[in-house]
Amino acid sequence: xxxxxxxxxxxxxxxxxxxxxxxxxxxxxxxxxxxxxxxxxxxxxxxxxxxxxxxxxxxxxxxxxxxxxxxxxxxxxxxxxxxxxxxxxxxxxxxxxxxxxxxxxxxxxxxxxxxxxxxxxxxxxxxxxxxxxxxxxxxxxxxxxxxxxxxxxxxxxxxxxxxxxxxxxxxxxxxxxxxxxxxxxxxxxxxxxxxxxxxxxxxxxxxxxxxxxxxxxxxxxxxxxxxxxxxxxxxxxxxxxxxxxxxxxxxxxxxxxxxxxxxxxxxxxxxxxxxxxxxxxxxxxxxxxxxxxxxxxxxxxxxxxxxxxxxxxxxxxxxxxxxxxxxxxxxxxxxxxxxxxxxxxxxxxxxxxxxxxxxxxxxxxxxxxxxx
Amino acid sequence: xxxxxxxxxxxxxxxxxxxxxxxxxxxxxxxxxxxxxxxxxxxxxxxxxxxxxxxxxxxxxxxxxxxxxxxxxxxxxxxxxxxxxxxxxxxxxxxxxxxxxxxxxxxxxxxxxxxxxxxxxxxxxxxxxxxxxxxxxxxxxxxxxxxxxxxxxxxxxxxxxxxxxxxxxxxxxxxxxxxxxxxxxxxxxxxxxxxxxxxxxxxxxxxxxxxxxxxxxxxxxxxxxxxxxxxxxxxxxxxxxxxxxxxxxxxxxxxxxxxxxxxxxxxxxxxxxxxxxxxxxxxxxxxxxxxxxxxxxxxxxxxxxxxxxxxxxxxxxxxxxxxxxxxxxxxxxxxxxxxxxxxxxxxxxxxxxxxxxxxxxxxxxxxxxxxx
Numbered sequence: 001x002x003x004x005x006x007x008x009x010x011x012x013x014x015x016x017x018x019x020x021x022x023x024x025x026x027x028x029x030x031x032x033x034x035x036x037x038x039x040x041x042x043x044x045x046x047x048x049x050x051x052x053x054x055x056x057x058x059x060x061x062x063x064x065x066x067x068x069x070x071x072x073x074x075x076x077x078x079x080x081x082x083x084x085x086x087x088x089x090x091x092x093x094x095x096x097x098x099x100x101x102x103x104x105x106x107x108x109x110x111x112x113x114x115x116x117x118x119x120x121x122x123x124x125x126x127x128x129x130x131x132x133x134x135x136x137x138x139x140x141x142x143x144x145x146x147x148x149x150x151x152x153x154x155x156x157x158x159x160x161x162x163x164x165x166x167x168x169x170x171x172x173x174x175x176x177x178x179x180x181x182x183x184x185x186x187x188x189x190x191x192x193x194x195x196x197x198x199x200x201x202x203x204x205x206x207x208x209x210x211x212x213x214x215x216x217x218x219x220x221x222x223x224x225x226x227x228x229x230x231x232x233x234x235x236x237x238x239x240x241x242x243x244x245x246x247x248x249x250x251x252x253x254x255x256x257x258x259x260x261x262x263x264x265x266x267x268x269x270x271x272x273x274x275x276x277x278x279x280x281x282x283x284x285x286x287x288x289x290x291x292x293x294x295x296x297x298x299x300x301x302x303x304x305x306x307x308x309x310x311x312x313x314x315x316x317x318x319x320x321x322x323x324x325x326x327x328x329x330x331x332x333x334x335x336x337x338x339x340x341x342x343x344x345x346x347x348x349x350x351x352x353x354x355x356x357x358x359x360x361x362x363x364x365x366x367x368x369x370x371x372x
Numbered sequence: 373x374x375x376x377x378x379x380x381x382x383x384x385x386x387x388x389x390x391x392x393x394x395x396x397x398x399x400x401x402x403x404x405x406x407x408x409x410x411x412x413x414x415x416x417x418x419x420x421x422x423x424x425x426x427x428x429x430x431x432x433x434x435x436x437x438x439x440x441x442x443x444x445x446x447x448x449x450x451x452x453x454x455x456x457x458x459x460x461x462x463x464x465x466x467x468x469x470x471x472x473x474x475x476x477x478x479x480x481x482x483x484x485x486x487x488x489x490x491x492x493x494x495x496x497x498x499x500x501x502x503x504x505x506x507x508x509x510x511x512x513x514x515x516x517x518x519x520x521x522x523x524x525x526x527x528x529x530x531x532x533x534x535x536x537x538x539x540x541x542x543x544x545x546x547x548x549x550x551x552x553x554x555x556x557x558x559x560x561x562x563x564x565x566x567x568x569x570x571x572x573x574x575x576x577x578x579x580x581x582x583x584x585x586x587x588x589x590x591x592x593x594x595x596x597x598x599x600x601x602x603x604x605x606x607x608x609x610x611x612x613x614x615x616x617x618x619x620x621x622x623x624x625x626x627x628x629x630x631x632x633x634x635x636x637x638x639x640x641x642x643x644x645x646x647x648x649x650x651x652x653x654x655x656x657x658x659x660x661x662x663x664x665x666x667x668x669x670x671x672x673x674x675x676x677x678x679x680x681x682x683x684x685x686x687x688x689x690x691x692x693x694x695x696x697x698x699x700x701x702x703x704x705x706x707x708x709x710x711x712x713x714x715x716x717x718x719x720x721x722x723x724x725x726x727x728x729x730x731x732x733x734x735x736x737x738x739x740x741x742x743x744x
Contacts, residue, residue: 023622122622182606182630183598189631190594192624193638197587199571215569222562223595226555231690234554240661248659250395250494252564252651256658258554259561266565279624286628287620289612318603318690 008037008062008085012101015134019096025121029110032135033101034058034093037077038085040141047141048083048368049132049168050092051149051156054224054281055273057100060092066272073150075356082364088145093135095128095156097280102131105276106207117276118204125152125288129159133167143167146368150174150353151320152281155288158301158328162290165305172364174312175353177324178298178331179289184319187227188282191220195275204276217275218266225265230316230349234258291331298331308338310367312353312360315343319350340367380409380434380457384473387506391468397493401482404507405473406430406465409449410457412513419513420455420740421504421540422464423521423528426596426653427645429472432464438644445522447728454736460517465507467500467528469652475503477648478579489648490576497524497660501531505539515539518740522546522725523692524653527660530673530700534662537676544736546684547725549696550670550703551661556691559599560654563592567647576648589647590638597637602688602721606630663703670703680710682739684725684732687715691722712739 011034018028035058040047050060050073057064061071061078077083083090094102097120105120112119136144147168149157154176161171177184195201198216206212226234238258242248246255254260291298309332313325322343332339344359346352353360383406390400407430412419422432422445429436433443433450449455455462466474469492477492484491508516519540521529526548533543549556567573570588578584598606610630614620618627626632663670681704685697694715704711716731718724725732 025622118624122624179612181603182610182612182628183601183603185612185628186594186598186606186630186634189626189628189634190591190598193594193635194566194569194591196624197566197591198569219562219566219569219591222558222565226558226562229555231553231555234558238554240551240554240557240664250397252490252494252568252655254561256554256557256561258558262558262561263565283624292612 008035008090010035010062013135013138015138017134019127019131019134021121021127022124023121027096027103027121027131029103030096030131030134031101031103031107032093032131034091034135035060035062037061037090038088040089040139044141045143045145046087047089047091047136047139047144049136049144049147049160050077050083050090051147051153051160052092052095053151053153054285055269055278056153057098058092058094060090064272067268072354076361076364082361082368083148091135091139093132095281096131097123097128097277097284099274099277104274105204105280106274115207117207120276120280123280123284125155125159125284126163126293128284129156129163132156132160133164136167143169146170146172148172148174148364149176151176151350152285155285155290158290161305161307161309162294162301165307168305168307170310170368171307172310172312172367173325173328174360175314175317175320175350177320178291178301178328180286181324185286187223188286190223192279192282194219194223195279201275204279206275212270213275214270217270217273217278220278221269222262222266225262227319228349228351230318230347232316233348233351236347298327299334302332302335302337305337309340310363311339311341312363313343314346314348314350314352316346316348317350317352380407380462382407382434385507385510387510389506391499391503391506393493393499394496395493399468399475399493399503401475402468402503402506403473403475403479404465404503406463406507407432407434409433409462410460412461412511416513417515417517418459419461419463419508419511419516421508421516421519421532422449422455422462423519423525423532424464424467425523425525426657427593427641427650428525429470430464430466432462436644439640444726448733448736454733454740455520463507463511465504467653468503469495469500469649469656471646471649476646477576477652478646487579489579492648492652495652495656497527497531497656498535498665500656501528501535504528504532505536508539515541518542518544520544520546520736521548523548523722524657527657527662530662533677533679533681534666534673538678540677540679542682542740543679544682544684544739545697545700546732547686547689547692547722548700549692550663550673550700552658553696557658559595560658562595564651564654566591566595567651573647576651578647584642585647586642589642589645589650590635592650593641594634594638597634599691600722602690602719604688605720605723608719670699671706674704674707674709677709681712682735683711683713684735685715686718686720686722686724688718688720689722689724
């Protein structure tokens, strides 16, 4: 555990569990890389859990240890921000299956002393949530003031209310969905096939010689990255602009700025992310269908909870479009829960939830302060 | 040249050219794999040129020699169909850059006696059109009754009117665009990177040992294939249905039908298409901006032609959406040309132009018979 003003508290926990998984397998021990900001109050009633997206991590408001970049949601989390460490005890935990300190394919299998690789059990979003429940037990937090997440983090947030109906008072679900669509699955399958087609993948056994399937992972990231942006946003940002005022080269280098941008997104991603973790987390996302987990009716997932909800979508998000948020809101209404819903306008597609958005900040601020 | 009732006339021509290219290079000789159906009339006034899409070929209404499947547009071309060999002399020519008998990276470089591979010159859509002009000279056709194309074929069609303004009387442009958008370029760049990341690509020099970069090409095809389908169409066809009534496997096999379908699309494509040709043709598409070729104003591209136009889009096509067709129509109006425009309704996205569509057939039939 280290402490630094820039970083909040950088923490790690190894809990024995055992954690039973939806697959029937059991995980033990369960490792957690996580960060906390602020102080837990005397009755442990001010904790907010932030759930990260597919390739996110616990560095929500801290400098990333590999890239040196500011936290991925430092616009949302910090003194004077909607989620404020002066008022809340903020926890952001790397999901299990990932690669930033929590149990995942790159961590050591106690049975063999070697990395799990593809022997790591396939997980579900609910497994990730149950693991977070263990972490909260360890931290002495029975009930969360709020759980907040965007994209995959929003799926964890709705799954939180369904899995632990009395452990959370308020749920914020941003740019997310209660189930992965056929198109969502299709894009992820392209990414997985790109990784597994890379000869360096070697059935996942690439850890020993530190020569991972970076080319395949970069292609996977490029394909996914397109889905995070709107067509209009891409046109506004790049259009058909060429690199550095040169003319077309009549070759296969990156002539267009959008090509260069995508290549950079792919390559830089491979410095900070593990290819097997990408396989496991995309699989968990594709398996996600909260209604199916509750007898085929999404409203059933929410009947038991006493939480109130805030659902936010962005009008140009075609990865998890507003219609998916509406399905969550309709199910919450059918279950007679308190829910507020807003569709925000942004040119930036799915990525909008990570970008500067005074409207989003106002919505989250208002919801978190108003009741609880 | 072979003749068979199922095939129409399967033809090949090697023309000396030379063909000057937009890159400044010159191609000589220029090879053409093409098919014809019907008979050219005495004054050579009944010829219709059909332009194929990115991965299409000359087998528009004939059994494909590799896959054994019916022609890709046999719903549109045939006796009693909108484009009728009993009335028209129909030509469908494999574009240069492709791999079904026309000059491309897999054909022999006369300078070396070996396949061109990546020494083949980078092409533009206009280069493909100019090559088709050579073929028509050879066939003794000065002026086309019509040029008809969908998707990339539609780009060739509009480029035909711009490049040879007095050699075509009617132009049919279906599910197409006058320029590739940033998002279009982005998807193609993912595909190119997938191919080039495959170690079997070897800078394009894979012909000698018949061991092509099939895995990379399959991933490229999978990514592109998603863009050919609508989200609603994918949901209707696959939703989250599992394979063969089995439960989730908690593994990385294709659990969902949409995964299995996409994998099949990727793998089967590699049997019939050359990876380098995919690089070259996607590059030509990404370079395509007909307005830019004419001083930055699309209307300029159409000023000289005396052709009349029919532009058709599909409402769920998000690859080349209706707005792109409208831009063509507006430019034609600005140039005071005769144009009819229709947006058809279909759940099937971009692919709709290849599927059974009585409305599309009616539009094309009416346009081709009405004047000319």
